[in-house]
Amino acid sequence: MVYIRGSSKRTITVVLGLCVVFVLFTLTPYSDKALSNLPDHGFRHSTEDQALEQERRRKQKEQWENEHNMPENPYQNEQVEKPEELNKQLFENPPGHDNGNTNAPSNDEPRQQKQGKPSPGQDEDSPNDGLPTEFLEFRVPSSSQQIMETKIGASRLKEFLAEKQNIEAREVAVAYILRQANVAYRNNTVYSVVNKPETKIPPSGDIHDYTSLARYFWKNPKTPDNLPYIRLDGKPNPDMDSVWDYRLLRKMFRDCYYMGQGYFWTGDERYAEKIVYRVKEWFLDEKTKMNPHLKYGSLIFGNPLGRAQGVLDMFKVYGMFDGLKAIQGSKAMQREPELIKNLQSWFTDYLVWMDASIQANQEKNAHNNHGTYFTVQYLSILEFLGRDADAKVMAEDAKAVRVGPQIREDGAQPHETIRPISFFYSTFNLQGLILLAIQADSHGISLWNHRGPIEDKTIRINSSKSVPIKVGGGSIEDAVRYLSLYAVRDPSEWPYPDSGTRNERDVLKMARIAALVYGKDKWEELIENLEAKVDENQPGEGEGGEGATTTTADDGDPNGFICELGVLSKGTLWHCYK
Ligand SMILES: *[C@@H]1O[C@H](CO)[C@@H](O)[C@H](O)[C@H]1NC(C)=O
Ligand SMILES: *[C@@H]1O[C@H](CO)[C@@H](O)[C@H](O)[C@H]1NC(C)=O
Secondary structure, X not given: OOOOOOHHHHHHXXXXXXXXXXXXXXXXXXXXXXXXXXXXXXXXXXXXXXHHHHHHHHHHHHHHHHHHXXXXXXXXXXXXXXXXXHHHHHHOOOOOOOOOOOOOOOOOOOOOOOOOOOOOOOOOOOOOOOOOOOOOHHHOOHHHHHHHHHHHOHHHHHHHHHOHHHHHHHHHHHHHHHHHHHHHHHOOOOOOHHHOXXXXXXXXXXXXXXXXXXXXXXXXXXXXXXXXXEEOOOOOOHHHHHOOHHHHHHHHHHHHHHHHHHHHHHOOHHHHHHHHHHHHHHHHOOOOOOOOOOOEEEEOOOOOOXXXXXXXXXXXXXXXXXXXXXXXXXXXXXXXXXHHHHHHHHHHHHHHHHHHOHHHHHHHOOOOHHHHHHHHHHHHHHHHOOOHHHHHHHXXXXXXXXXXXXXEOOOOOHHHHOOOEHHHHHHHHHHHHHHHHHHHHOOOOOOOOOOOOOEEEEEEEEOOEEEEEEEOEOOHHHHHHHHHHHHOOOHHHOOOOEOOOOOHHHHHHHHHHHHHHHOHHHHHHHHHHHHHHHHHHOOOOOOOOOOHXXXXXXXXXXXXXXXXXXXXXXXXXXXXXX
C-alpha cells in the first residue's frame, strides 16, 4: 500500500499531469467540453502507461492478498479477480436494482410510498450486493489518482500519504465513507418536496415549493384559527417533523457527497448512477422537483413568507456539488450530457431569487454564522455555474465582510460568543470561515492570514438590547488556536455564559487543517493534546446549524482526512464536508 512508482513512470506522470493541468484549469469544471475530456477509467493513459499501471496494481493486489490471507467472501474474490467483468455486470442493472430489489429507482413515475421496505428475503444489515466496504488501493480508479496528483502535486501527495498517521486515516475515512455511501445507495425511497402532507402546503398552494417550519413557534390556543402562531423559546414544536423537506434536502446533499466520494475511491459506477438519479429526482423531474427558491423556509404558519433563517437550509449544497465533481468521469455522467446544464439552469434561477429576496438579503447582511454560510452557499453556487469572475470578487470581499470583523485579536469570535450556546456556535462559524478560506484558495485568494482592523461596534442582542464590542484584529489561525486551547481545558474555564455542545473532534479537525496551512511544528503539541481529549471523551454527537437536530448527525466522522486533501488541493478537489 505504499505510494511509490518508478522514476520513468514519474516522468510520464509529470508530462501527463501538465496536460491535465492545462485541460482542468483552462476549462470550467462543468463545461460540456471538460466533461467529455474528463477521465474515464484509463484517463489519459497511453497503452504502455496502462500496462504499467495494471502491473503495479497486480503487484499491490498480490501483496494485499498475502498480507490478508485472501478474502473469504467469494463475491469479493470475483471482484478482485475480474474487475472488468464485474463492472459490466453492474451496468446491466439500474442503480439499486440488484439482489432482486424491486424498489430500484428509475426514471419513471415517482413512487408514492414514503418508506422503502426491503424485499422479502433481503437481509437489510448485510445485503449481498457486493458494494465495497474497505479501502483497497488497487480499487482506486487510476483517474482518481491522476486527479489528485494533478491538483495536489505528485510529490506533495506522496509525502502526505506516506505519513503513518495518514495511511491509517485514509483507511478509516474511506471505510466510513463507504458505509455512508452504501446506506445512501440502498435507500430507494423518494426524496422530494412532494412528500409533504396536503395540510402543510405553503401559502402559494404549490406542493413543489420547499417548506420548512420554524422551530419554536406554536399554534395559538386563544384564537379559533390558531393564528398568529406564538413563540415559545427553547421549546421545539414537534410539528416540524410533519414536513420532511428540510430533512430530505440535507439527506440528498449528504448522500450525493458520500456516494461521490465512494465513486472516487472505488470507481464503483453504481454510486455515480444513484447520484444522477437523486439529483434528477430532487431538482429536475417534473413530478418530484423542487421550485428554485426558499420562500417558505423556516415558515411560521399564518405568515405569507418564511424567514431569513430558512436560507441556511441550502448551504450544504456544496456537498452535492463536490459529489458531482467526484463523478465527472463516470459513465453515468457521460450518459447524461444534459444533467449539469439543466442543474445549472435551476441554480441560475435560484440565484435570481436569492438576489431579489428579502430573506436572502437579511442573511447576507448578518454578521455572524448566518452571514458566513450565506457566502459559503452563494460562492459554491457561483463556482458550480462557472461564474469564476464573480466568485473571485465574492472571495475577495469575504476578507472585509466575513473574516475581518468576525475574529477578535485574541481569537475569540465576538458575534458568536454573545450567543447563548457560544462554544458550539464559535465552532460552527469557524468551520464556515475555513470552508470559505478553502473556497477562496481555489480562486487564488488567501483568507488564511487576513486580519481586519480593530473597531468598536455594537451588537444587537434582541429588539431592546445592544452591547458594545471590539471586533477585528485576529486571523483564522488565531481563532482555531483560541478554540483549541479551550477545547483541551475543562468546559468551566470557557469565559462565556453557556458553551453548549462542545465537539472536540470538530476542533481537532480544524487544528489539523491549521497544521497543514500554517506549519506542522506550531501545531503538533496542541494536536496531541486535542487527540488525547477526544479519546477521553469519545465521539460527541454534534449539530449543524439551524434546524439541525432533525438531521442524522454527521459529526464524529473521520472526514478530516478528506478535508486535508481538499486543503492541499487548494479547494480545487472538494471542500470540507461537515
Ligand atoms: C431512506 O431514507 C428515508 C428518508 O430519510 C428514511 O425515512 C428511510 O427510513 C430510509 N430507508 C432505509 C431503508 O434506510
Ligand atoms: C434582551 O436581552 C437581555 C439580555 O440578555 C434580556 O435581559 C432581555 O430580557 C431581552 N429582552 C427581550 C425583549 O427579549
